[in-house]
Amino acid sequence: MTYQDILIENGDVVLDAGRNPVLIQDRAVIAQDIKHAIIESGLAVSLIAERSRSKRRDISTQIELLVEEDVRLVPGTVRLEEPTPGIIWVFATTRDFGTLELEVSHG
Template sequence: MANYLYQDILIESGDVVLDAGRNPVLIQDRAVIAQDIKHAIIESNLAVYLIAERSPSKKADARTQLELLVEEDVRLVPGTVRIEEVDDGRIYIFAETLEFGGVSAEVNLD
């Protein structure tokens, strides 16, 4: 059995993902960190504010708040978080982890 630092149940669209045997799908290490980042952003409602806001200065403020929120994760290298708003309803988050290299997450609010 492999040794993992982090292990969790895979959640997609708010539901637990099940395998063919109807057991929860497990994710490890880098995928756990990405999922935790995504859930922190969704739970904060900052992504909704960023997408809904039209003022460039308020959007920049919301993006900074999102970066600071993600930076709170102690598993990430400080200063490596990057947020990109691709189009309405979709945000990409990129960062470097301490143990596993680069990690990315997508928050889709459609």
């Protein structure tokens, strides 16, 4: 185990049955960090709110570049999909823990 963190869902710490924080490791930590970076950047909200196709592509590129900044990922492996408005899927390959997929939803 290289990375460890407390699991956060919907802005709250997740507790186990004994009321202790649930811990996550490695790939899950990277995914959680990326998800929070996207949400905190405000880009997810901008993407959802934007109607212009060209501006949406620009915002998607900004999100990709933000995710690419994470040194724990293999450069050039980040891919975004938006299957429905308000849902963004991020796919990437980590340097040490295989593939990563995470959902960012806002709105």
